[in-house]
Amino acid sequence: MSAKPKIAFFDFTSCEGCQLTVIDALQTHLGLLDLVEIVQFREAMSEKGQNYQIAFVEGSCTRKSDEARLLAIREQASAVVALGACAHLGGVNSMKNRWPIENVQTYVYGQNGKDAYESYPARPISAVIKVDAVIPGCPIDRHEFLRVVQMMLQGRTPRLPDYPLCVECKLRENACLNTLGILCLGPITRAGCEAICPSYGDGCEGCRGWHPEANFDYMREILRGHGLSDHEIDARFTMFNHYQMEQMSGHAPLSEAVAPVTDTSLPTSSFAAPKED
Amino acid sequence: MSLYILSKEKLPAFVEALQAGFRVVGPVRTPTGFAFEEITQADQLQLDYTTTILPPKKYFLPQRETLFKYHTGSNPEGAQSVDVEPVFQDVQPTVIFGMHTCDMSGIMLYDKVFSEGFRDEHYMTRRDKMVIIGIECLHPCDDASFCKDMGTLTAPPIYDLHMTEVDDDYLIDTGSEKGERLLLNYSEAKMATTDHMQRLGRVLSAKWPRFRMRLKMSKDQTPSLLTLGYNAHIWEELGERCLACGSCTNVCPTCFCFDVQDELDINMQDGERVRVWDSCQLHEFALVAGGHNFRESKASRVRHRLMRKGKYIKQVHGLSGCTGCGRCERACLVDITIPGTLNALHDEMKVESGV
Ligand code: SF4
Ligand code: SF4
Ligand code: SF4
Ligand code: SF4
Ligand code: SF4
Numbered sequence: 001m002s003a004k005p006k007i008a009f010f011d012f013t014s015c016e017g018c019q020l021t022v023i024d025a026l027q028t029h030l031g032l033l034d035l036v037e038i039v040q041f042r043e044a045m046s047e048k049g050q051n052y053q054i055a056f057v058e059g060s061c062t063r064k065s066d067e068a069r070l071l072a073i074r075e076q077a078s079a080v081v082a083l084g085a086c087a088h089l090g091g092v093n094s095m096k097n098r099w100p101i102e103n104v105q106t107y108v109y110g111q112n113g114k115d116a117y118e119s120y121p122a123r124p125i126s127a128v129i130k131v132d133a134v135i136p137g138c139p140i141d142r143h144e145f146l147r148v149v150q151m152m153l154q155g156r157t158p159r160l161p162d163y164p165l166c167v168e169c170k171l172r173e174n175a176c177l178n179t180l181g182i183l184c185l186g187p188i189t190r191a192g193c194e195a196i197c198p199s200y201g202d203g204c205e206g207c208r209g210w211h212p213e214a215n216f217d218y219m220r221e222i223l224r225g226h227g228l229s230d231h232e233i234d235a236r237f238t239m240f241n242h243y244q245m246e247q248m249s250g251h252a253p254l255s256e257a258v259a260p261v262t263d264t265s266l267p268t269s270s271f272a273a274p275k276e277d
Numbered sequence: 278m279s280l281y282i283l284s285k286e287k288l289p290a291f292v293e294a295l296q297a298g299f300r301v302v303g304p305v306r307t308p309t310g311f312a313f314e315e316i317t318q319a320d321q322l323q324l325d326y327t328t329t330i331l332p333p334k335k336y337f338l339p340q341r342e343t344l345f346k347y348h349t350g351s352n353p354e355g356a357q358s359v360d361v362e363p364v365f366q367d368v369q370p371t372v373i374f375g376m377h378t379c380d381m382s383g384i385m386l387y388d389k390v391f392s393e394g395f396r397d398e399h400y401m402t403r404r405d406k407m408v409i410i411g412i413e414c415l416h417p418c419d420d421a422s423f424c425k426d427m428g429t430l431t432a433p434p435i436y437d438l439h440m441t442e443v444d445d446d447y448l449i450d451t452g453s454e455k456g457e458r459l460l461l462n463y464s465e466a467k468m469a470t471t472d473h474m475q476r477l478g479r480v481l482s483a484k485w486p487r488f489r490m491r492l493k494m495s496k497d498q499t500p501s502l503l504t505l506g507y508n509a510h511i512w513e514e515l516g517e518r519c520l521a522c523g524s525c526t527n528v529c530p531t532c533f534c535f536d537v538q539d540e541l542d543i544n545m546q547d548g549e550r551v552r553v554w555d556s557c558q559l560h561e562f563a564l565v566a567g568g569h570n571f572r573e574s575k576a577s578r579v580r581h582r583l584m585r586k587g588k589y590i591k592q593v594h595g596l597s598g599c600t601g602c603g604r605c606e607r608a609c610l611v612d613i614t615i616p617g618t619l620n621a622l623h624d625e626m627k628v629e630s631g632v
Pocket of ligand 3: 198203
């Protein structure tokens with residue numbers, strides 16, 4: 001075999017939980033390190049090799065200056081993989097897109113926030129650069145990570161399941177939470193996590209994004225049956241997927257237009273002190 | 278064949294005795310209902326269960342089954358080589374306790390599907406080791422059941438033993454020599470008397486009125502109804518509602534579609550071929566190489582499922598493709614049901630023909 005392919009990890013706006021999952025996976029599956037060489041991984045090592053073929057990008061693009069960094073990664077890498085919901089969808093970061101960015105900056109960083117911290121609406125990295133593969137989830141599933149790496153090394157294109165989470169949930173023989181009074185977005189969410197949340201009694205929040213045939217109208221009916229208002233349902237639909245809902249707004253899957261918002265204030269903060277990082 | 282009697286209090290001893298030589302599977306209580314599971318203690322067995330989310334088919338056709346393992350390498354001359362080693366997964370002596378008559382009808386269909394024409398050695402090898410002990414349903418599981426319409430209210434001839442609760446006893450019919458041997462070797466069952474037979478007859482005739490009919494037509498009419506209603510309007514309505522979640526097929530005791538995949542190990546040399554349950558309600562299912570999708574719309578997929586259940590399977594295998602177990606109805610979050618659909622079709626066709 002020729003030299004091992006070099007891989008590198010990068011983070012943008014994220015909690016680094018997905019990178020931690022990668023570190024976990026490397027510990028449980030040592031064989032992986034026989035197949036690849038890691039040249040950059042801030043979470044795990046200090047060296048910074050600039051010569052890599054596969055780039056794993058965690059986090060969403062949330063400011064103008066992220067774009068140049070993303071483009072540079074794309075320039076170098078022969079393949080870019082979005083790692084986790086933030087990179088794949090925009091993720092929880094995109095919740096802020098519900099409000100004008102100035103309000104968010106002031107809310108989070110105080111009165112000077114607008115000038116001190118750069119920010120704009122959160123987007124998946126695919127909004128800026130071409131992405132070759134995606135590992136969804138918040139956080140990612142370590143087995144899926146290993147599978148995707150392996151397939152890429154074999155020169156195959158990793159494909160995501162394009163059916164809903166309910167498939168995996170039924171195979172685990174779970175009683176359906178939606179019939180037990182617990183909200184679950186499984187019918188519109190892309191499978192692949194083995195329905196981990198419903199299996200532990202928590203409804204799915206859609207962190208893997210929607211599957212291609214997501215039936216929002218009847219999902220809404222199911223949630224109305226739980227007594228949710230349309231406004232509350234919209235909030236559920238946009239927890240991880242605000243950006244997607246914005247993109248789809250022509251098909252009106254939300255009861256209210258996602259942008260621009262009419263109510264421009266933010267809920268009153270109980271921790272009003274500006275946070276400095 | 279012959280009728281035996283075993284008092285209820287002697288059942289745990291029968292289960293325990295069987296455990297010495299078999300994996301014993303049966304309905305157990307779960308936090309929300311019942312499920313078929315391996316029985317480790319005799320008192321877990323709940324023969325008065327209602328229904329389960331997945332039918333016992335999961336023991337006959339595992340959700341994920343390795344068909345063979347392969348190893349790729351190069352021989353001493355440097356040429357590529359592939360070694361293939363067949364795998365027979367989950368083949369072990371197993372007693373399935375407490376199968377309802379509808380679920381036995383599902384297995385009767387599987388037995389035909391996997392043995393006629395192309396004989397599936399993986400299924401058949403496993404099946405040979407299975408012992409089926411049925412239980413007569415004396416009450417419908419719930420409102421979703423329509424076994425009476427589908428004619429599955431009595432046991433089909435595939436059981437090794439079949440039990441009916443009669444007061445404090447089980448009256449046990451033997452369906453095979455294997456079953457009879459097990460009963461005599463592992464339990465204290467005795468031959469039933471004429472009196473027992475009369476009591477059994479009374480229990481069986483008393484059950485009939487407890488089950489309601491739900492279809493507006495007889496099951497023999499469903500193939501022609503479906504043929505004539507192929508272009509009916511209801512399919513579009515159902516397609517709009519359907520979540521394409523596949524739950525209806527995953528829980529169905531007569532669905533047997535699977536997908537075959539190759540999985541390569543991390544060492545990139547070894548791998549295995551597996552088959553996994555698949556569903557015709559999913560978008561990818563009908564996607565063939567080249568990207569053409571034979572059943573692109575959800576409406577056509579819902580219709581396809583109904584066609585299989587009410588017509589195609591019957592035409593190909595001579596048995597009904599639906600047992601009336603009601604599982605798909607319980608699993609569907611948008612209330613798409615077999616009786617509801619067939620009845621709506623029936624009504625639509627009646628209006629069309631002006632009858
Ligand atoms: S996807 Fe979730 S776990 Fe991963 S970085 Fe984003 S917030 Fe963290
Ligand atoms: S609990 Fe959620 S994922 Fe599971 S079947 Fe119900 S809706 Fe689908
Ligand atoms: S169940 Fe839903 S929220 Fe939970 S990990 Fe899976 S996709 Fe994400
Ligand atoms: S179609 Fe529905 S009612 Fe008929 S056998 Fe399948 S799950 Fe049971
Ligand atoms: S269970 Fe209902 S919603 Fe899901 S695929 Fe079947 S018919 Fe459609």
